[in-house]
Amino acid sequence: MKNLTFNLPLFLFAALLSTDGSSFAQSKKTAVNKPIPVTSGYVAVNGLKMYYEMQGSGKPIVLLHGSFMTIELNWKALMPELAKSRRVIAVELQGHGHTADTDRPITYENLADDVSALLHRLKTDSADVMGYSMGAGVALQMAMRHPEQVRKVVVLSGVFRNNGWLTEAESAFPQITAEALKGTPLETEYKKKSPHPAHWPEFVKRAINMDTKFFDWGADKIRNTKAPFFIIVGDADGVRHEHAIELYRLKGGGKMGDMHGLPESRLAILPASSHVGVMAQTRYLVPMINDFLDDAPQPALWH
Secondary structure (H helix, E strand, O other): OOOHHOOOHHHHHHHHOOOOOOOOOOOEEEEEEEEOEEEEEEEEOOOOEEEEEEEEOOEEEEEEOOOOOOOHHHOOOOHHOOOOOOOEEEOOOOOOOOOOOOOOOOHHHHHHHHHHHHHOOOOOOOEEEEEOHHHHHHHHHHHHHHHHHEEEEEOOOOOOOHHHOOHHHHHHHOOOOOOOOOOOOOHHHHHHOOOHHHHHHHHHHHHHHHHOOOOOOOOHHHHEEEEEEEEEEEEOOOEOHHHHHHHHOOOOOOOHHHHHHHOOOEEEEOOOOOOOOHHOOOOOOHHHHHHHHHHOOOOOOOO
């Protein structure tokens, strides 16, 4: 059990975050605002009945959660904030939340294809895509596999190859088991919402399997994606800062903006933020993400 000490604080922190939406917001509540209605449903895609929720109106953005998480655990505070100015489509990926698992392998590629099919079924030609952790990997795969459906991408604490994680984070993945997650909100949410709650131990093995295998999606493939990226990590994240900077440079960053103009893609390192803690920074995320999604490229000041 000694080796699990790295993992457990993460999930205990997740428990604190998920107990009350206000703990995500970290900002003063304004006067009483009428809640924006949320609709939900299931769509048949690639042998799945994929669960989704929609809130707000305007340009669409798809939210993709992290491993073992649900819409509520991952997006409880951020979703209604984004819904004030756009149509938010949040999904629960294969085996997560209300979406039942199947015998099909859980891979980033398969999950991206599911999201693509869901957008077609919802008659949404293109959308902005935002993913956190595992969901960030799915968002990157969407940009590579289904570029015609992706306008802009927000990458929250995600990687495009294994060594994008700190060594201590990567070495912790094999230790994540159903027993290690016992009593966490991840287990509680699964057993409350899954159509097959008794499958939790097997699901944990299947879900973590894709992060314990080698993967590298290729710098050239990332460079050739058309959608602008906003790469966001915490200053105490499990994602290496060098990896986030590499991703930013692949998307046109790393040049003096005064001379070359600002690139379409962006990079942010949030202060006092761990991997799980990034999702607590609603006060930073909401204005930065909205500005990125709404903004047009800016020209150079000097020529």
